[in-house]
Amino acid sequence: MPDFPLPPGSTIGVLGGGQLGRMLALAAARLGFDVAILDPEPDAPAARVAAHAIVAAYDDPEGLKALADVSDVITFEFENVPAAALDRLAELGAAVAPDARALGIAQDRLAEKTFLNGAGAPTVGFAAVDSVADLRAALANLGAPLLLKTRRGGYDGKGQIWVHGAGGATTAWKALGGQPCVAETPADFRREVAVVAARGRSGEIALYPLTESHHEAGILRRARAPASATPRVLAEAERIVATILAALDYVGVIGVEMFERDDGKLLVNEFAPRVHNTGHWTLDGCEVDQFEQHIRAIAGWPLGPTEALAQVEMTNLLGEEANAWRKLAQEPETRLWLYGKGEARPGRKMGHVNRLTPLPR
Amino acid sequence: MPDFPLPPGSTIGVLGGGQLGRMLALAAARLGFDVAILDPEPDAPAARVAAHAIVAAYDDPEGLKALADVSDVITFEFENVPAAALDRLAELGAAVAPDARALGIAQDRLAEKTFLNGAGAPTVGFAAVDSVADLRAALANLGAPLLLKTRRGGYDGKGQIWVHGAGGATTAWKALGGQPCVAETPADFRREVAVVAARGRSGEIALYPLTESHHEAGILRRARAPASATPRVLAEAERIVATILAALDYVGVIGVEMFERDDGKLLVNEFAPRVHNTGHWTLDGCEVDQFEQHIRAIAGWPLGPTEALAQVEMTNLLGEEANAWRKLAQEPETRLWLYGKGEARPGRKMGHVNRLTPLPR
Numbered sequence: 001m002p003d004f005p006l007p008p009g010s011t012i013g014v015l016g017g018g019q020l021g022r023m024l025a026l027a028a029a030r031l032g033f034d035v036a037i038l039d040p041e042p043d044a045p046a047a048r049v050a051a052h053a054i055v056a057a058y059d060d061p062e063g064l065k066a067l068a069d070v071s072d073v074i075t076f077e078f079e080n081v082p083a084a085a086l087d088r089l090a091e092l093g094a095a096v097a098p099d100a101r102a103l104g105i106a107q108d109r110l111a112e113k114t115f116l117n118g119a120g121a122p123t124v125g126f127a128a129v130d131s132v133a134d135l136r137a138a139l140a141n142l143g144a145p146l147l148l149k150t151r152r153g154g155y156d157g158k159g160q161i162w163v164h165g166a167g168g169a170t171t172a173w174k175a176l177g178g179q180p181c182v183a184e185t186p187a188d189f190r191r192e193v194a195v196v197a198a199r200g201r202s203g204e205i206a207l208y209p210l211t212e213s214h215h216e217a218g219i220l221r222r223a224r225a226p227a228s229a230t231p232r233v234l235a236e237a238e239r240i241v242a243t244i245l246a247a248l249d250y251v252g253v254i255g256v257e258m259f260e261r262d263d264g265k266l267l268v269n270e271f272a273p274r275v276h277n278t279g280h281w282t283l284d285g286c287e288v289d290q291f292e293q294h295i296r297a298i299a300g301w302p303l304g305p306t307e308a309l310a311q312v313e314m315t316n317l318l319g320e321e322a323n324a325w326r327k328l329a330q331e332p333e334t335r336l337w338l339y340g341k342g343e344a345r346p347g348r349k350m351g352h353v354n355r356l357t358p359l360p361r
Numbered sequence: 362m363p364d365f366p367l368p369p370g371s372t373i374g375v376l377g378g379g380q381l382g383r384m385l386a387l388a389a390a391r392l393g394f395d396v397a398i399l400d401p402e403p404d405a406p407a408a409r410v411a412a413h414a415i416v417a418a419y420d421d422p423e424g425l426k427a428l429a430d431v432s433d434v435i436t437f438e439f440e441n442v443p444a445a446a447l448d449r450l451a452e453l454g455a456a457v458a459p460d461a462r463a464l465g466i467a468q469d470r471l472a473e474k475t476f477l478n479g480a481g482a483p484t485v486g487f488a489a490v491d492s493v494a495d496l497r498a499a500l501a502n503l504g505a506p507l508l509l510k511t512r513r514g515g516y517d518g519k520g521q522i523w524v525h526g527a528g529g530a531t532t533a534w535k536a537l538g539g540q541p542c543v544a545e546t547p548a549d550f551r552r553e554v555a556v557v558a559a560r561g562r563s564g565e566i567a568l569y570p571l572t573e574s575h576h577e578a579g580i581l582r583r584a585r586a587p588a589s590a591t592p593r594v595l596a597e598a599e600r601i602v603a604t605i606l607a608a609l610d611y612v613g614v615i616g617v618e619m620f621e622r623d624d625g626k627l628l629v630n631e632f633a634p635r636v637h638n639t640g641h642w643t644l645d646g647c648e649v650d651q652f653e654q655h656i657r658a659i660a661g662w663p664l665g666p667t668e669a670l671a672q673v674e675m676t677n678l679l680g681e682e683a684n685a686w687r688k689l690a691q692e693p694e695t696r697l698w699l700y701g702k703g704e705a706r707p708g709r710k711m712g713h714v715n716r717l718t719p720l721p722r
Contacts, residue, residue: 005687005690007686008683008686008699008701008712009701009703022390025410026387026390026391026410029383029387029409029410029701030387030697030698030699031697031698031699032683032686032699032700032701032712033701034409034701043412048390048395048411048412049386049387049390049410049411049412050409050410051404051409051410284648287645287696287717288696296690301690302690302691304690304693305693309670322369322393325368325369325393326366329366329657329662329663329665330663332665332666335648335649336391336392337391337392338369338391338392338393339393340369340370340390340393340394340395342370351369351393356648
């Protein structure tokens with residue numbers, strides 16, 4: 001283990017070279033760090049702004065060794081990194097943050113909900129589903145409809161299907177490929193909110209203001225922050241996030257997505273053990289954004305301030321929407337972030353804009 | 362010549378790989394551009410955050426060709442790039458901004474002052490000095506003392522000496538090595554101010570607020586912005602900068618350093634045809650900082666807003682001062698920028714901090 005805090009000039013290793021890795025690399029550079037990116041694709045967006053680029057599969061022992069050799073601390077930018085990769089890095093003596101336990105829980109929807117409830121963070125009702133019989137039993141116990149989700153690998157609304165009754169159980173089970181699943185009761189939410197927060201190596205935590213998030217077709221479309229909410233909801237959101245961070249003995253930035261119900265009750269949908277799309281507004285709305293905050297946390301630096309300096313609406317630019325850069329660059333209230341991706345496939349996150357207005361007084 | 366505006370995915374070439382190039386590279390990445398850095402030193406601070414790093418002398422034809430081949434537009438991060446390099450790039454058909462004329466004028470203090478006066482921008486009195494006899498004639502015509510400066514190559518207070526009378530002429534002339542010089546009358550200023558501004562490819566200009574700058578031993582120590590000033594001084598500063606930009610048919614960001622005298626008269630000291638240390642406060646004090654503004658200008662994009670969002674005091678971290686990063690990282694009002702330089706030589710610019718306070722209402 002290195003001595004923390006890491007001095008400037010140290011190297012931050014990142015598993016994954018997409019836009020989150022790219023924005024982490026830019027933040028690390030501001031603080032005088034070098035960055036090493038491991039990604040299976042050559043010329044990944046993050047690799048093009050990093051001192052070291054390692055092109056290798058996430059479970060390639062040679063690639064992982066090269067990353068460990070050059071890095072003083074290693075993190076990841078997405079949660080589908082194979083757990084074996086983190087095990088291998090640990091064997092090599094690398095310092096990895098967040099740790100393998102946080103990643104492992106986040107990778108498995110059943111483990112995640114079980115962990116959350118155990119830690120005192122409420123969720124929807126759920127049941128493990130490993131067969132059609134399990135699914136029928138869940139429908140009998142929890143009622144219909146249920147949202148059937150694969151335990152692993154789903155993202156942006158993929159890998160899930162509604163089951164409206166026992167008659168649809170077989171079809172739903174087959175539609176998801178007969179994989180281990182979890183069945184969830186409806187959240188009946190009035191809106192979705194998220195909190196991006198950080199925990200440092202000395203255990204201090206810092207929460208960014210509550211964000212209201214809007215999905216379309218399972219993909220985050222817009223996020224607004226700071227979101228207005230009742231004092232009770234704000235306090236409960238803070239309690240839940242602090243509880244999760246402490247229970248995981250977490251180091252780094254986390255994104256916690258929650259449902260707010262009509263009665264003001266909050267249910268945790270999921271957490272991502274990394275910087276998060278609902279925190280992109282902090283890039284232009286806070287003095288220390290979530291990317292610098294993550295670098296500070298994993299490097300053992302003190303966390304930075306998280307107050308909002310403006311009201312921000314973040315909108316993802318999906319697919320060809322990023323082609324509107326000419327128009328967006330002309331809007332004085334719009335800050336444009338483009339990720340350096342080549343092909344504008346439908347639904348692909350190509351960039352985002354933050355639109356700023358003064359905070360209400 | 363490429364079609365402007367350059368689309369995201371284009372490559373910005375930069376001559377020079379120091380901290381200004383590094384911060385240009387970070388800004389370019391935010392807008393989805395790739396960056397190519399040419400610098401004689403391997404592992405230059407900017408090269409470590411760029412997609413392409415070319416290690417070559419500034420006048421190396423192979424290196425310049427490699428830069429031109431990969432770049433859609435080329436700029437420079439310091440003004441001591443040899444003019445021959447820009448000529449070579451022009452021969453290769455590269456688009457260079459700012460252009461060779463602006464660079465050539467800024468490289469020669471005599472040409473610079475002659476240009477400024479011709480454009481209607483006032484300066485101190487001055488005379489060309491190519492011999493001890495010229496220096497004696499200047500003392501007779503302009504009076505004593507005079508500040509003798511080499512026409513080329515001085516920076517951070519180097520290459521200049523005060524001459525207090527004809528008796529000191531020979532000593533002074535020899536002290537500067539008998540090079541072509543310019544002799545200047547004292548500015549008798551009450552303070553130094555600077556304006557960082559940009560001009561786009563369609564001729565539009567955008568000025569950042571006036572900055573008050575404080576030098577120590579010839580090196581910028583602190584800059585405060587927005588600086589308070591009388592409406593007459595603000596208007597005159599704007600007029601002067603707009604005049605210079607128009608007279609140069611300039612494209613990019615410029616830094617114009619001025620003396621403010623007790624009577625409120627402004628005299629231009631010099632301009633730098635590049636992003637400027639007195640503009641580092643914009644990194645945390647404006648929505649679009651001087652680095653993004655320069656990328657926007659040379660890429661043919663519309664210029665961004667330049668209003669100050671906070672009162673900022675920028676302090677350079679020289680030499681071992683950057684070793685205080687632990688303490689600086691703990692200050693909530695302090696934004697820390699470190700340049701990724703190895704050796705903390707005395708006086709070397711290793712980083713800077715921006716300290717923010719709310720704007721006066």
